Amino acid sequence: MDSNKIEALLKKYWEAETSQEEEQQLREWFRIHEAPEPWKETAAMFRYFDETKKKSLDDASFNATVVSHLPAARTGRVRKLVYNTLRIAAGVSVLCLATWFVHKEMQESTDPEVVDTYSDPKLAFEETKKALLLISQSFGKAEKQARKINMFNEAQEEIRKEKTTQEQKL
Numbered sequence: 597m598d599s600n601k602i603e604a605l606l607k608k609y610w611e612a613e614t615s616q617e618e619e620q621q622l623r624e625w626f627r628i629h630e631a632p633e634p635w636k637e638t639a640a641m642f643r644y645f646d647e648t649k650k651k652s653l654d655d656a657s658f659n660a661t662v663v664s665h666l667p668a669a670r671t672g673r674v675r676k677l678v679y680n681t682l683r684i685a686a687g688v689s690v691l692c693l694a695t696w697f698v699h700k701e702m703q704e705s706t707d708p709e710v711v712d713t714y715s716d717p718k719l720a721f722e723e724t725k726k727a728l729l730l731i732s733q734s735f736g737k738a739e740k741q742a743r744k745i746n747m748f749n750e751a752q753e754e755i756r757k758e759k760t761t762q763e764q765k766l
């Protein structure tokens with residue numbers, strides 16, 4: 597097979613368009629012939645594929661190597677008992693701590709009984725009016741700020757719409 601045909605097959609191979617027969621031709625060519633400099637790495641790759649195809653996982657030395665790297669099995673009943681007991685104790689302690697924190701949080705979050713602070717109803721009414729007026733003023737300021745934010749959001753939406761229409765035109 598000439599180098600032009602090999603080059604064409606390699607191009608098809610790298611574009612994933614070769615058939616199995618064409619790939620077999622490439623494997624055989626690289627196995628038999630000495631590859632020129634630009635194809636040295638490709639030849640090494642095909643040789644690697646051939647070598648790994650010959651290896652088998654049924655090999656006894658492979659099994660021995662894998663088994664030798666496994667940790668020794670621990671079958672101590674006492675060790676299992678201690679391990680399981682510690683797991684249960686940790687779970688119970690987490691449950692107790694969670695219950696204590698929830699109980700403490702519930703105690704802190706419950707409000708004490710509300711007690712009247714004003715004995716004169718007119719004075720209480722005037723103080724309530726002052727508080728509501730203060731809240732009303734704060735809401736007015738917040739509304740002005742919200743309008744500014746809304747104006748900014750509208751401008752941002754217009755820019756996005758313009759950008760998408762420009763992209764669609766392209």
